Amino acid sequence: MKKLINRQPGRVGQWALGLLPFVLLIIAYLIASDARLAANANDKLLPALNSFADAIQRMAFEPSKRSGDYLLWVDTLASLQRLAMGVGISALMALAVGIANGTIPYIRATLSPLVTGLSLVPPMAMLPVLFIIFGLGELAKVMLIIIGITPFLIRDLQQRALEIPREQIIKMQTLGANSWQIITRLVWPQLMPRLIGAVRLSLGPAWLFLIAAEAIAATEGLGYRIFLVRRYLAMDVILPYVVWITLLAFAIDFMLSRYSRWRYPWFHQQGH
Template sequence: MKKLINRQPGRVGAWALGLLPFVLLLIVYMVASDARLTENPNDKLLPALGSFVDAIQRMAFEPSKRSGDYLLLNDTLASLQRLGIGVAISALVALVVGIGNGTIPYIRSTLSPLVTGLSLVPPMAILPVLFIIFGLGELAKVMLIIIGITPFLIRDLQQRALEIPEEQIIKLQTLGANTWQIITRLVWPQLMPRLIGAVRLSLGPAWLFLIAAEAIAATEGLGYRIFLVRRYLAMDVILPYVVWITLLAFAIDFLLRRYSQWRYPWFHQQAH
């Protein structure tokens, strides 16, 4: 008989075990909601599941009486645009600076202390500064994402570049490769799948910074809507929005992972 540490669930079993905690949470919520609503039918803290259905129908499938827009769609597009721009710029800057810091000692001596210092600054602490400098428009929200995750991405890629075996670099130099050829033919290909992995890890903080910025200064967006309706204790809107943000984050993470597996199969085979 195999020991528990050596037993692996099958495909169906893995899916069932993965869904089990969500089912248990749903059951706990339904029991707690029923208890509160029995005591107070007007309770707004834990609304019934039917209230969620009505709220989703109103936010996603019915045009707003004030603007005529579909609010969930507009909020989603606004937030995804900000998130996409912020993460894309962060990844590009991190790739360039991370490669420079990891491969060229003069660049590392110049920029590495600055990057380390920036990574220790709490991004939320400088949010008022960003609004003062960049105004209340889109730029401040995107900049918060960039400032929040770029130092982490740079430090991760710098460390990955430093971990490239020195023997590989020496071999290319022996074959006559210059610095640019070493970067483009050795460092760049090895860092790209690691960049995707680092971006996946940074999506959680990126969403956090985005929602915080939208809550303070925005006229549309998922974070804006959550903080707008909280004054009415509209948990039937807030909780579906939270679940929707989670699903969006999961979908983005899934797509990045599948792209990495398709584009860099050698890296994932090596990881296993």
């Protein structure tokens, strides 16, 4: 008989075990909601499921009486655009600086202390400064994401570059490769799948910074809508928006994972 530590669930078992916590959460919510509504039919803290359906219908499939927009889709598009810009710029900056820090000692000695210092600054503390410098427009929201996740990405890629076996670099130098060729043909290919992995890990903080910025200064966006309706205790809108944000984050993470496996199969075959 196999020990528990050596037993692996099958494909169906993995799906079932993965769905089990969500099913239990839904059941727990239904029980708690029924109990609160039985005590107070007007309770807004834990609405019934039909309230969620009505709110989704109103936000996603009926035009707003004030603007004529389908609010859920307008909010989603605005937030995804900000997220894509912030994460995309952060990834490009991290790739350039992380490779430079990890491969060129003079650059590492110059920039690494600065990156370390910036990574220790609480990004949320910089939000008022960003609004003062960049105003209340889109740039401040994107900059908060960049400031929040870029130092982490740079430090991660720098460390990954330093972990590349020295023997590989020596072999390329023996074959006559210069520094640029070593970076583009050895370091770059090995860091790209690691960059995707680091971006996946940074999506959670990126969403956090985005929603915080939208809650303070925005006219559309998922974070803006959540904090707008909270004054009415509209949990029938807030909870579906939270679930929708979670689904979007999961979809982005899944697509990045599949792309990494398709583009860099050798990396994942090594057990990463």
